[in-house]
Amino acid sequence: METVACNLCGSTRHTALYQMPDRRGYHAGVFTVVECNQCGLGFLNPRPPFADMGKYYPKEYYEEEFAQNRAYHLRRYAREASYLRQIERKPGPKSLLDVGCANGDFPRFMRARGWHVEGVEVSASSQPITDFKVYPQQLPDIPVNQPTYDALTAWAVLEHVHDPMAYFRKASEVTKVGGLFVFQAPNFNSLASRRLFLEDIPRHLYFFSEKTVRRYLEETGFALEKEHFGSDIFVQPSYNWLHYYVQTKVMRRPFTYAELPVARPEFFKRYNLKPGILSTLKYAVAQPLTTLDRALLPALTWIQILRKTYANSTYVAKRLA
Numbered sequence: 001m002e003t004v005a006c007n008l009c010g011s012t013r014h015t016a017l018y019q020m021p022d023r024r025g026y027h028a029g030v031f032t033v034v035e036c037n038q039c040g041l042g043f044l045n046p047r048p049p050f051a052d053m054g055k056y057y058p059k060e061y062y063e064e065e066f067a068q069n070r071a072y073h074l075r076r077y078a079r080e081a082s083y084l085r086q087i088e089r090k091p092g093p094k095s096l097l098d099v100g101c102a103n104g105d106f107p108r109f110m111r112a113r114g115w116h117v118e119g120v121e122v123s124a125s126s127q128p129i130t131d132f133k134v135y136p137q138q139l140p141d142i143p144v145n146q147p148t149y150d151a152l153t154a155w156a157v158l159e160h161v162h163d164p165m166a167y168f169r170k171a172s173e174v175t176k177v178g179g180l181f182v183f184q185a186p187n188f189n190s191l192a193s194r195r196l197f198l199e200d201i202p203r204h205l206y207f208f209s210e211k212t213v214r215r216y217l218e219e220t221g222f223a224l225e226k227e228h229f230g231s232d233i234f235v236q237p238s239y240n241w242l243h244y245y246v247q248t249k250v251m252r253r254p255f256t257y258a259e260l261p262v263a264r265p266e267f268f269k270r271y272n273l274k275p276g277i278l279s280t281l282k283y284a285v286a287q288p289l290t291t292l293d294r295a296l297l298p299a300l301t302w303i304q305i306l307r308k309t310y311a312n313s314t315y316v317a318k319r320l321a
C-alpha cells in the first residue's frame, strides 16, 4: 500500500471518512476513504500501488461489466452522444477519442453517426479491437501531443486512475480549442458515495464533486459548461439511506460497513429460499426498514437529482484558447 498527497492541491492533510473492504470480494483488505482538508477531494489513502491493481481487476470484473443487455447499452450510448450535440451540429469532419473504450461499442456507435473515432484502453481483458485505432497505454502516455480531437469522452474512468491530474492535463493537450471534454464520475456530494459504502472500492480511487472538478478543469485550460446530476447514464440507487438516517440522526451512532443490512439475494441464500413472491414477503417481514427504504427510493432519487446530490454526474467542459 502507498500513502499519497492530494492529487488536486498537493496537501497532505486529510480526514478519514469511512472504511470498507473490496465490495466485490475479489481480494482481502480494508480500505480508508479520506477527504482533503484543503480542497475537499475524496480519495483512497493508503491505496494499492498501480503495479498491484491486477488482483482487483480479475476476469470476472469485465464479465460482470459487459453482461448487461444490448438495449440498455444502446440507450446509454444515445444518451452519452447527446452530450456531444454542440459539436455534431457543426459542419465538417469530427474526431472523437474515447478514453476507457472497453470493447469499443461507444466509439462504433459514434462512428455510425459520422465521427472519426479512436480509443484508449489499457485492459488486456477486453476484446481486441481491430476496426479503429486504440492506444493501449494510459491516456497520459499516448503518443499524441497536439490538439487533435474535437471531443474526448471518459465514461466512469477518472475515478479508477492513479493520477487524475495527469489525465486532465493530457485531455487538455490533445483537445482542439473549442472542443469538449465530457466525462462521467461518481458524485462525492452524494449519500451513495460518502455514507452508504456504494463506491466500487478499491477500483475507485478518487471521488469528485462539482467543486473539485471545476478546480481540475480551471488548472488545465478547460471551462465547465454544464453538469448533469442524474441516472441517465449509470443508475446508482442510494440503498440503505434510511438505515443511515435512523442510525446517525435518531440513534446518534456512526453507520459502519459491518452494519449494512443483509441484501435480498444474500437473505434468500442464507435461508435457502427460492426467489419469488413468498420469499420476497418473508424478506419484507424480516427487514421492514429495508422494505421502507426501497419503497421510498424513487422519491429520494428525485430530490437528489434536483439538489445535485445524486450518486453520478456528467460534466461537459470546453477547451479554452
Ligand SMILES: [Zn+2]
Pocket (backbone or CB within 6 Å): 006, 007, 008, 009, 010, 011, 036, 037, 038, 039, 040, 041
Ligand atoms: Zn486537496
